[in-house]
Amino acid sequence: MATPLSVIDTDIHSSYDRRRMLDFLPEPWRTRYASGNDGPGHLGYWNPNGVMRADAVTPDGERIEGNPRHLARYFLDEYGIEYGVLNPERSVHAGLSPDPDYAAAIVSAINDILAADWLPVDPRYRASIIVAPNDPDLAAQEIHRMAANPGFVQVLMPSGARMPYGQRYFNPIYAAAVENDLPVALHPGSEGVGISGAPTAAGYPTNYLEWHTDLVTSYMAHMVSLVTEGAFIKFPTLKFVLIEGGAAWLPPLLWRFDKNWKALRQTTPWLERPPSEYIAEHILLTTQPIEEPDRPEHLRAILEMFPVERMLMFSSDYPHWDGDTPDFAARALPASVRSRVLSETARELYRLPARADHAAGALATTAAAARHD
Amino acid sequence: MASHVIGPVEEFSEDTHRVVKIRNIEIGVFNIHGTFYALPNVCPHQFGPLCEGRVNGTMACDAGTGWNYVWVRDGEILTCPWHGWEFDIPTGRALARSKVRIRTYPVAIENGQVIVTL
Numbered sequence: 243m244a245t246p247l248s249v250i251d252t253d254i255h256s257s258y259d260r261r262r263m264l265d266f267l268p269e270p271w272r273t274r275y276a277s278g279n280d281g282p283g284h285l286g287y288w289n290p291n292g293v294m295r296a297d298a299v300t301p302d303g304e305r306i307e308g309n310p311r312h313l314a315r316y317f318l319d320e321y322g323i324e325y326g327v328l329n330p331e332r333s334v335h336a337g338l339s340p341d342p343d344y345a346a347a348i349v350s351a352i353n354d355i356l357a358a359d360w361l362p363v364d365p366r367y368r369a370s371i372i373v374a375p376n377d378p379d380l381a382a383q384e385i386h387r388m389a390a391n392p393g394f395v396q397v398l399m400p401s402g403a404r405m406p407y408g409q410r411y412f413n414p415i416y417a418a419a420v421e422n423d424l425p426v427a428l429h430p431g432s433e434g435v436g437i438s439g440a441p442t443a444a445g446y447p448t449n450y451l452e453w454h455t456d457l458v459t460s461y462m463a464h465m466v467s468l469v470t471e472g473a474f475i476k477f478p479t480l481k482f483v484l485i486e487g488g489a490a491w492l493p494p495l496l497w498r499f500d501k502n503w504k505a506l507r508q509t510t511p512w513l514e515r516p517p518s519e520y521i522a523e524h525i526l527l528t529t530q531p532i533e534e535p536d537r538p539e540h541l542r543a544i545l546e547m548f549p550v551e552r553m554l555m556f557s558s559d560y561p562h563w564d565g566d567t568p569d570f571a572a573r574a575l576p577a578s579v580r581s582r583v584l585s586e587t588a589r590e591l592y593r594l595p596a597r598a599d600h601a602a603g604a605l606a607t608t609a610a611a612a613r614h615d
Numbered sequence: 616m617a618s619h620v621i622g623p624v625e626e627f628s629e630d631t632h633r634v635v636k637i638r639n640i641e642i643g644v645f646n647i648h649g650t651f652y653a654l655p656n657v658c659p660h661q662f663g664p665l666c667e668g669r670v671n672g673t674m675a676c677d678a679g680t681g682w683n684y685v686w687v688r689d690g691e692i693l694t695c696p697w698h699g700w701e702f703d704i705p706t707g708r709a710l711a712r713s714k715v716r717i718r719t720y721p722v723a724i725e726n727g728q729v730i731v732t733l
Contacts, residue, residue, distance in 0.1 A: 291699035297667050563699055570661045 282436030338436030
């Protein structure tokens with residue numbers, strides 16, 4: 243690659259030890275969690291290879307994502323990543339517990355672990371404030387509690403939901419986010435879990451392939467809701483990040499949305515411009531799982547159909563089974579937007595200063611760099 | 616083309632596999648039911664360490680099985696630890712993409728030694 247590139251990774255999955263959670267959970271939640279009741283769990287769809295990459299272990303056999311020093315050494319160092327945003331494993335599901343107080347206690351403990359055990363360890367770490375959105379007032383309290391720590395750069399909610407996120411029920415969350423200059427991000431994987439609706443508009447799919455493929459449909463519904471309900475009119479500085487949805491689905495949805503708005507504009511008189519313009523200004527996507535058409539030029543054509551340079555940020559999803567390495571994502575992108583997507587849009591959104599101790603151009607392009615031997 | 620002795624046959628017990636280094640090239644060596652195979656330790660997808668993945672079989676289900684799941688090819692299918700792409704070890708073919716086929720290296724046993732030809 244001719245031009246040196248920095249990499250900011252907007253979706254890394256650290257994990258946490260259940261026993262460590264007990265150090266931060268007050269009673270009565272501590273006893274409940276210690277008994278093994280840790281939230282609504284999964285639907286039980288099965289990935290035969292495991293969701294976590296089997297080779298994400300140190301030479302001593304320890305899980306890399308389970309230890310902040312290992313993750314820095316065996317992932318950030320290997321790929322020359324300048325900053326990485328931590329979205330802990332199993333963190334968003336808790337927000338779909340039917341019990342809002344318990345959900346709030348669990349996400350608070352996860353945030354406390356990030357603040358105590360991860361952010362201080364390496365200057366490259368940033369993290370999301372996990373909130374349980376179904377009690378918006380408690381979620382807003384949690385945003386205010388954690389926002390003073392500059393290591394937290396956004397609010398994170400599950401994309402599995404009781405109702406579309408544009409509905410004004412959620413406004414306290416957005417008010418707290420903009421008051422603290424934080425974007426709100428969604429992460430998939432909890433569709434159908436707990437008190438969320440069915441994982442697809444057609445109901446419950448049978449297997450993991452089907453469920454995972456359909457995840458993007460909840461992003462479509464939340465995006466259309468946020469714009470239609472005027473969330474970005476009421477909160478003009480609100481930014482939304484749709485993590486791990488890929489990108490190729492977006493342009494046709496924008497066209498459909500704008501076409502319908504031209505006829506139905508009077509039902510949403512607060513929208514003074516085509517919906518696609520609000521989306522371009524307020525919503526960002528992350529690359530992974532980047533689409534892999536047989537003919538790569540097809541993806542490049544799609545990436546010309548929306549403002550990629552302001553809407554798209556690199557994410558690896560490490561160490562999940564469907565992750566993208568930085569070099570793989572970089573090759574899929576037109577050269578003209580690589581720098582924006584790999585680092586600069588995220589740097590602006592999350593206000594990340596260029597790090598004096600970071601050598602730009604560390605992007606690894608060889609297979610060997612992906613391994614630790 | 617050069618032949619490389621990679622070790623005595625006893626070190627490659629039946630139905631196991633491991634990665635060896637020949638010059639600077641990582642090669643996965645497989646003993647499947649007593650027959651040896653060798654493949655490059657790199658996946659053509661995102662260049663993951665293919666041969667560090669697990670070896671087992673795969674699922675079949677069609678009219679011939681009465682549309683019941685049947686476990687087949689046990690011990691002959693290699694799965695990449697990164698994204699789960701499956702490869703047929705004897706031929707190097709990707710199960711999901713018939714046009715994708717990785718190299719296979721000849722393996723011979725001579726005087727009790729395993730020899731891979733690159």
